[in-house]
Amino acid sequence: MAIGIVALLLPAWPAGEDMGSTHYMGLLAANQPWNLLIFMAIPVICAETVAVTELVILFSPQRAGRTVRALNRYVGLFAGFYFLGIFVYLLDNAVVPLTQSGGWRGPADVIAVGFYLLGVVPLYGMSLLETRVLGAGWDEQHRLKIHATFVGIFLVVAHIAMIAGMLDPTVAGWDPTHEMDDGSQMEGMTH
Numbered sequence: 188m189a190i191g192i193v194a195l196l197l198p199a200w201p202a203g204e205d206m207g208s209t210h211y212m213g214l215l216a217a218n219q220p221w222n223l224l225i226f227m228a229i230p231v232i233c234a235e236t237v238a239v240t241e242l243v244i245l246f247s248p249q250r251a252g253r254t255v256r257a258l259n260r261y262v263g264l265f266a267g268f269y270f271l272g273i274f275v276y277l278l279d280n281a282v283v284p285l286t287q288s289g290g291w292r293g294p295a296d297v298i299a300v301g302f303y304l305l306g307v308v309p310l311y312g313m314s315l316l317e318t319r320v321l322g323a324g325w326d327e328q329h330r331l332k333i334h335a336t337f338v339g340i341f342l343v344v345a346h347i348a349m350i351a352g353m354l355d356p357t358v359a360g361w362d363p364t365h366e367m368d369d370g371s372q373m374e375g376m377t378h
Contacts, residue, residue, distance in 0.1 A: 207363055209292055210281060211299035211352030226273060230306065231345060233266035237313065238338045244331065260317055263334065267307075267314025274307040293361025299352035305344045309337035 208216070215223050240259035244251040282300065284290070291297050313334055315321035322330050357363065 207292075207356070209296040209299045209352045209354065209356055210285065210290075211296070211303060211348060214277075214281070215352075230266065230270055230273070230310070233262050233269070234310070234338060234341050234345070236262045237266065237334075238342065241331070241335050241338060245335065263313040264317040265314075267311040267317075270307050270310040271314075274304055274311075277304060292356040292363075293359050295351045295354040295356045295359035296361065299348050299354075301348075302344045302351065303348035306341050306348070309340040309344070312337045 215227055237259055240251075240255050240262070243255050244259060277300070282304070285300075312321065316330055316334055316337070322333060325333070
């Protein structure tokens, strides 16, 4: 709850000059290096840390000491709550305004942002597992399987978001032509 409130209080992400890219890429490119770190590096590093420690736990349960298990647990716990904050922030500062203004740049833009935001389901799911809100009665092996599944789902949706986000939106059918009030059109202008 507190993370959601903090996310709503943060200033809107700075949208620089329109380069005709997806809003996903615009977000990562703006406010360098901070947006890249906040919206990409931290969530992906967390997911990859959980994935690697999970492999150790799954394939070498006797060798996975307390440190590896604790790292897996606490990074998984942190990642879900952290990404929940990102989700709330982007919903409020990007998704709602873009939807209300008709500012989406075609299907690639919607897919990139949509799949990125879908990352909240598996990451927050991991946090719910770690806090025992989800699966409190499950045995440790079943919880670990669900945890690993959540990591895999996050990596898939994050990569779909990255691929769609890097795509030139005109390739997927977006027309950057702006229609003026008098009906004339300005090629290549989106605002």
